[in-house]
Amino acid sequence: MTALTPVPRAFYDRDTVEVAHDLLGAFLVHNLAGEVRVGKIVEVEAYLGESDLAAHSSKGLTPRTRILFGPPGFAYVYLIYGIYCCMNVVTEREGNACAVLLRALEPVQNLRDRTQGPGLLCRAMGIDLRHNGHDLVSADFFIAPRDGNEPRQVVARPRVGVDYSGLWASKPLSFYLDGNPYISRK
Template sequence: MKLPRAFYARDTRTVARELLGKVLVHQDGGVRRAARIVETEAYHGPEDRASHARAGPTPRAAIMFGPPGFAYVYLIYGTSHCMNVVTGPEGFPSAVLLRAAEPVERCLHSTRGPGNLCRALGIRREHDNGRDLAGDDLFVEDAPPPPERILAAPRVNVHYAGEWAERPWRFALAGSPWVSKPAPIPPKRRGR
């Protein structure tokens, strides 16, 4: 069953955590490709210095200001596509980057890292940016909550964002071999 739009119409950080364990599906030219989401990052609001929305509704980031439940797919370093899901209320720019997933069905490539994940599922900016996740070509299927512990850590490669780079808005399933590097470190237990 596909996740309903109401799932995405919530706080970005909540959606980022709750996407873990769900299954991203892309109907790629009639071929179903799927992977279980194991790592996400939240980008929350216009003040978030790590977010593409920090400069306002530019042509690239305008979709983040739109309604929830749509794909925001962009090109990074001119070579890799990255997929986000737009979250929160319309007008408040927020999205969740899908960083890594566990291969489930007909993946073309490694699914570790956001560019690899898009490559593995055949997701591309020119075809999938702005796609409604309530449609039939690109969507997220519901799944039970994951049995793994969820780790929170600072986001990756956003050092330019100052204090925003330290926000623990990267979420990953503990122990998953599919989480991208550097893997989040579990917190130390007291008394050890």
């Protein structure tokens, strides 16, 4: 595998749906005490700020959502069901509170556990609450660009588990690589 380097901050400082599409096929890289874990991102969900009733930011600025309202290119990691961590990447300009949830990875290097689903993805990659607010333009935990020559077909569908969000529940803001065996849901 060639050397992987972080995408620049400008990659995240764009429309959230565009970032979500461009994350598919990119590589999540985490150096854990010398063991480098790498997974190809194959499934994501876009969250579009305070007006998106499925987004954590719809409740406004709180201690939990502070990272979402900050500058782009940082990890927003939170706990669900009291046991699973989920990771989002903050997108768009500071104050917009938009993000992309990473839902599934295709294992590439040093991933021995399942990676289909946001909680399993974080567990396999060694991501926990200590990574909340981590700058993704760093040397130890980052997203590297996808191979631009690799053919891919992106599929859009409604997001998973957001039935409570009214009209937002049916919006096609979940994206995955068609035919990839590591997606969490079709």
